[in-house]
Amino acid sequence: MQLPSPLPLHDALQDTELCHAWRQLLEAAPAYQALLDPDWWRSASDHLGQASPYFLVCRRDGASLRWLVLIQRRSAFGMRWWQTAHHNHLPVAAMLRHPRVDPAQAGNEVAQALRADGALFLRCVRTPPGPASESLQRAVSPPPAYIFPTGDFDTLFAGRSRNLRKQIRRREKRLAEQANVRFEVIDHPDHPTLGLETFYQLEASGWKQDGASAIAFHEPLRNFYRQAAEDFAARGQFRLFALLADDTPIAMEYTLLCNDRRLYTLKCAYDEQWSKVSPGQLLLCQVWRWCCENNLREYNQVTSASWLEPWDPVVSPMSSGYIFAEGLRGRLACWSYDALYGLRNRLRPRAAATSGYVAAPLWLEHATPLSQYLLLW
Structure with missing residues (x-):
């Protein structure tokens, strides 16, 4: 078997056949399509990978792909x-792994590729549900993503708590008493009045301005989100949602709409001067209604922010774990990590609840109990 070698992502994205096979793999194993799309990672490689470049490692099966992993090099001690x-x-x-590929075999191939490259292990962080993570054995999961199902909006909204429904109606009424309210959907980042620059300005207002954490203050981030928006807009898959009071945006969402009819919210912003009417919550309600009216499959927030909890969203879990290379060095690395994290979790019980550390490899569902214990391949 010819072992795959990690390719610089920028170079891999120049291969049109590889990108085509990548998108085919996404269609066969749908999981967060917008955020695993080649265009999204092209923008990341161009603007976010300067300090620590991205690499792609994959195994081909004729014209298609068996599996694909996007990675970065790390080193310490x-x-x-x-x-x-x-x-x-x-x-x-x-x-990503194609559903027809045996998970244990895919895991072996990943481990062998790591060994050929001289790496000791692959640290897998925040993997979404789907064929890649279905057999990940884990003790603790990192924060999940919240998803809003679609269907008849009135029925779904009626299923929320009575207190939430009363709050939303009261805030909608209060806002309508103070301004002319309008909900807008924008499908191009260069809209003359409600484009991406307007979103950047809104996101940079309030507390983010004090901490300089907004996209507007970081040129690489501005360029990353703009290039991604332009690439997805060219395919009709970019949406900016805006809630306006007297023609002034008071809340906006930056979203990507996938061809599998799922909407992903990547960034949201609101005007803190209107915080008494919770414009972010009111916009969420309008976007959820829009998703239902346009027959989308789901509305995915890609976060588990506490302010979403009153909406009683569906929890989409994330998984974290490790794949260790073969041999004594890989075994020692595994034991060292297990001992260090075990010690930390005993000393800091709260850290154990949020670390996402897993003492078991990916794709090892067919391994023997002994090899599971030793994490050998």
């Missing part, structure tokens, strides 16, 4: 490993 590419602006790890 004399060890070198791979980690699935992930941070706040890439909220899920790109790991």
